[in-house]
Amino acid sequence: MFNLKVSEIAELINGSVVGDGNISAKRLQRIEDAQKGDITFLARLEYEKYLATSNASCVIVPNEYDKVPKSNQAFIKTEKPYEAFISLILHFESKKFTPKSNIHPTAIIDSSATIGENVQIGAYSIVSEGCKIGDGCIIMPNVVLYENVKIGRSTRVNSSVVVYQEVVIGENCIIHSGAVIGADGFGYLEDKETGAYKKIPQIGNVVIGN
Numbered sequence: 757m758f759n760l761k762v763s764e765i766a767e768l769i770n771g772s773v774v775g776d777g778n779i780s781a782k783r784l785q786r787i788e789d790a791q792k793g794d795i796t797f798l799a800r801l802e803y804e805k806y807l808a809t810s811n812a813s814c815v816i817v818p819n820e821y822d823k824v825p826k827s828n829q830a831f832i833k834t835e836k837p838y839e840a841f842i843s844l845i846l847h848f849e850s851k852k853f854t855p856k857s858n859i860h861p862t863a864i865i866d867s868s869a870t871i872g873e874n875v876q877i878g879a880y881s882i883v884s885e886g887c888k889i890g891d892g893c894i895i896m897p898n899v900v901l902y903e904n905v906k907i908g909r910s911t912r913v914n915s916s917v918v919v920y921q922e923v924v925i926g927e928n929c930i931i932h933s934g935a936v937i938g939a940d941g942f943g944y945l946e947d948k949e950t951g952a953y954k955k956i957p958q959i960g961n962v963v964i965g966n
Contacts, residue, residue: 758782758848762814762830765795768847769840771816775830781814784845790815792828799838816840853912855894872909890927902938908966926966938962 763777781795787803790796790812797816798804807815807823814830816837817823825831834840855876859865863877869887877883878897887901890909895901900918907913908927917931920938925931943956 758851762832765814765844766832769816769832769834769843771832771834771840773830773832774817775825777830779813779828779830784841784848785812787812787815795841795844797837797841799836799841853894855892860897878915896933920962922961924961924963926964928966929964937964 759780759782761777762775762779762781763773765781766773766777781793783794785791785794785796787796787798787806787810790810792811792813794812795814795816796810796812798807798818798821812829814832815825816832816834818837819833819835821831821833855874857874857876859875859877860879860881862879863881863883865871865877865883866885866887868885869883869889871889872891872893874891875889875893875895877895878899880897881895881899883889883895883901884903884905886904888906889895890907890911892910893907894912896913896915898916899913902919902921904922905919906924908925908929910927911925911929911931913919913931914933916933918936919925923938925937931937938961940958943958944953945956946953
């Protein structure tokens with residue numbers, strides 16, 4: 757959720773305003789469902805039929821589109837409306853997950869861990885011995901990092917993730933809630949005489965790239 761004037765949105769996507777640039781918009785929505793306060797887009801003319809009944813406050817349209825907006829509506833003309841709409845999604849999504857440079861007082865961080873600049877670590881998270889967390893990372897609440905985990909800059913680790921020893925996670929990654937990274941695989945050695953199975957230690961580590 758946000759609250760911007762159409763003129764401000766046009767600046768973000770390098771478009772030109774047709775209509776009242778002071779109209780406010782606060783949500784992104786597809787054209788079939790757009791209501792007052794919504795921004796939507798028209799990329800293909802077969803969807804133009806929805807504009808007649810749409811109450812969208814702002815519609816991103818192609819540069820060559822020659823219709824005019826309703827009195828309570830504004831258009832933003834741009835070369836590629838769909839790409840412009842996606843760029844807005846990416847813009848507002850990045851704002852949602854901007855690190856707050858804050859370590860919650862309940863987080864447990866080993867004294868040997870290295871924490872970069874502008875890092876957010878949420879409540880009850882554990883950062884163990886030898887861990888290295890890069891600049892701009894977000895570690896959400898209830899994350900457990902075992903010993904010697906390395907996380908590259910601008911990576912987000914969501915709540916209830918467990919990362920085992922020696923795991924390396926690169927830059928700009930998103931680890932979703934509940935993931936377990938670095939757990940043992942299913943390696944067993946069968947004793948042919950007794951039929952018993954012996955667990956084979958998993959001595960490698962997991963490396964996730966940028």
